[in-house]
Amino acid sequence: MTxxxxxxxxxxxxxxLVLSALRVITARNPVHAVLALVLAFxxxxxxxxxxxxxFLAIMLVxxxxxxxxxxxxxxxxxxxINIERLRQGFWSYLxxxxxxxxxxxxxxxxxxxxxxxGLDVLPAxxxxxxxxxxxxxxxxxxxxxxxFPFELVSVVLLxxxxxxxxxxxxxxxxxxxxxxxxxxxxxxxxxxxVVKMAAEVxxxxxxxxxxxxxxxxxxxx
Amino acid sequence: xxxILALIDQNIAPLFGxxxxxxxxxLWTVIKIVCIVGPLLGAxxxxxxxxxxxxxxxxxxxxxNRVGPLGLLQPIxxxxxxxxxxxxxxxxASKGLYVLGPIMAIAPALAAWAVIPFTDTLVLxxxxxxxxxxxxxxxxxxYGVIIAGWASNSKYAFLGAMRAAxxxxxxxxxxxxxxITVLMVSGSLNLIDIVEGQRGSTLFxxxxxxxxxxxxxxxxxxxxxxxxxxxxxxxxxSEIVAGHMVEFSGMSFALFFLAEYANMWLIAAMTTTFxxxxxxxxxxxxPDGFGWFALKSCFIIFLFLWFRxxxxxxxxxxxxxxxxxxFVPLCLAWILVVGLWMLSPLNLWK
Numbered sequence: 001m002t003x004x005x006x007x008x009x010x011x012x013x014x015x016x017l018v019l020s021a022l023r024v025i026t027a028r029n030p031v032h033a034v035l036a037l038v039l040a041f042x043x044x045x046x047x048x049x050x051x052x053x054x055f056l057a058i059m060l061v062x063x064x065x066x067x068x069x070x071x072x073x074x075x076x077x078x079x080x081i082n083i084e085r086l087r088q089g090f091w092s093y094l095x096x097x098x099x100x101x102x103x104x105x106x107x108x109x110x111x112x113x114x115x116x117x118g119l120d121v122l123p124a125x126x127x128x129x130x131x132x133x134x135x136x137x138x139x140x141x142x143x144x145x146x147x148f149p150f151e152l153v154s155v156v157l158l159x160x161x162x163x164x165x166x167x168x169x170x171x172x173x174x175x176x177x178x179x180x181x182x183x184x185x186x187x188x189x190x191x192x193x194v195v196k197m198a199a200e201v202x203x204x205x206x207x208x209x210x211x212x213x214x215x216x217x218x219x220x221x
Numbered sequence: 222x223x224x225i226l227a228l229i230d231q232n233i234a235p236l237f238g239x240x241x242x243x244x245x246x247x248l249w250t251v252i253k254i255v256c257i258v259g260p261l262l263g264a265x266x267x268x269x270x271x272x273x274x275x276x277x278x279x280x281x282x283x284x285x286n287r288v289g290p291l292g293l294l295q296p297i298x299x300x301x302x303x304x305x306x307x308x309x310x311x312x313x314a315s316k317g318l319y320v321l322g323p324i325m326a327i328a329p330a331l332a333a334w335a336v337i338p339f340t341d342t343l344v345l346x347x348x349x350x351x352x353x354x355x356x357x358x359x360x361x362x363x364y365g366v367i368i369a370g371w372a373s374n375s376k377y378a379f380l381g382a383m384r385a386a387x388x389x390x391x392x393x394x395x396x397x398x399x400x401i402t403v404l405m406v407s408g409s410l411n412l413i414d415i416v417e418g419q420r421g422s423t424l425f426x427x428x429x430x431x432x433x434x435x436x437x438x439x440x441x442x443x444x445x446x447x448x449x450x451x452x453x454x455x456x457x458x459s460e461i462v463a464g465h466m467v468e469f470s471g472m473s474f475a476l477f478f479l480a481e482y483a484n485m486w487l488i489a490a491m492t493t494t495f496x497x498x499x500x501x502x503x504x505x506x507x508p509d510g511f512g513w514f515a516l517k518s519c520f521i522i523f524l525f526l527w528f529r530x531x532x533x534x535x536x537x538x539x540x541x542x543x544x545x546x547x548f549v550p551l552c553l554a555w556i557l558v559v560g561l562w563m564l565s566p567l568n569l570w571k
Contacts, residue, residue, distance in 0.1 A: 005243050074367070
């Protein structure tokens with residue numbers, strides 16, 4: 001049996017993807033788990049690239065690997081995680097996890113065994129022509145045929161952003177943060193004032209003042 | 222050359238049989254990669270010397286002048302020294318990740334060069350989504366810093382990594398938004414098309430002039446993205462010693478430096494491609510060519526060094542403010558302005 005180069009790549013990426021996904025749930029250290037998840041995302045992107053979905057693949061790397069997972073890692077590294085306590089709830093979470101897993105297996109079964117569910121009546125996807133630009137086609141569809149759902153989604157996301165900011169933005173009373181603009185604009189006169197006042201009269205010297213000072217010097221030596 | 226190729230066809234190709242096209246493509250690509258990475262690493266090495274020399278001249282000093290004529294062998298001496306140093310592993314460091322950190326820092330800095338067009342024909346991979354590839358690959362560089370900072374099991378390194386994560390993610394937003402205007406006017410994600418879209422008779426037809434505010438945003442974000450002065454709190458010597466690389470020594474430390482300087486060249490090459498017309502000649506009576514690309518990149522690099530000699534370091538909250546409260550709103554407004562401009566009769570980009 002001969003395999004073409006793409007098939008070899010597919011098996012490499014899939015194997016790494018499966019192994020890193022397993023590592024996500026088996027790694028003892030949460031930071032290692034997050035890094036394994038990053039590797040899994042990266043390989044998923046590579047698989048999408050093999051499917052000619054270059055825009056989705058690059059976006060997965062850019063958004064999930066480049067930004068979301070960085071912040072994830074950021075948070076996981078800062079948490080003081082007690083590994084023993086993390087493992088405590090395993091049996092109580094198992095039924096829910098098993099249900100989710102079974103649903104996913106069933107869904108994959110429907111796709112993979114598509115010919116038993118009438119999927120074979122759908123035509124096979126057409127092989128894109130040489131000059132076909134995935135990005136351009138997606139952009140055209142989003143801004144013409146699907147412009148209304150697209151705008152709706154963006155408004156929903158905007159609302160979510162604003163809600164998240166307002167929920168977390170609690171201005172503390174004792175916050176000492178500076179406004180850099182005010183700092184830059186500050187003049188010497190705002191901070192420093194020369195006051196004219198009469199000179200203080202020096203207090204009369206006390207006769208035995210030099211005695212403690214001498215004692216200190218003595219103790220140092 | 223032709224005779225060599227003919228010899229290869231006659232003698233080596235039959236050994237591989239039907240697999241020969243795949244093998245030869247792979248070999249050619251590897252040769253091309255070596256041809257890009259080799260000179261790039263040379264440029265990186267000599268950038269360290271150039272930085273020290275330029276800073277010295279700006280400080281009215283002499284700079285390194287002991288090793289070789291005019292100090293020209295200094296980078297080689299530095300490299301040999303770092304190669305011979307022992308790599309020390311901190312106690313209870315996460316060994317695997319500690320080794321992976323520097324590698325993750327330099328790999329994206331080199332991988333991004335795959336799509337940079339040096340001239341209209343001299344490019345490793347002329348892909349349609351070149352801009353997206355550049356953005357996504359350059360956003361991976363941050364993992365090197367974070368992994369290194371966490372794996373060293375040191376508070377200084379960890380603080381540096383945290384600062385780096387926040388800063389680099391923030392400035393990627395600014396850079397990406399500044400690029401949106403470039404994509405709008407060129408109507409393409411292909412880097413060669415973007416450069417060709419800037420073609421005109423003089424240097425005033427390049428994107429830097431019509432999109433001047435975005436050019437400045439992009440350049441400043443680029444300085445922040447590479448964690449260079451005045452945005453170098455990530456490795457601020459006076460506060461957290463050297464940030465994520467404080468525990469590293471020898472070649473693993475050198476890899477971070479190589480990554481930083483390779484990223485500087487990358488930002489310079491990207492700025493040249495997006496805003497300064499790539500390989501296009503600034504005047505009509507001189508031919509286009511790779512020389513212009515190199516010259517423009519060197520100019521941007523010189524700006525990096527000039528900034529370092531001129532500006533005092535920003536405070537971390539000021540960096541964040543600049544990125545989120547100044548650059549992002551400015552970019553959003555300018556995207557609108559450029560959009561209206563392109564719809565108006567004054568549109569320059571037909």
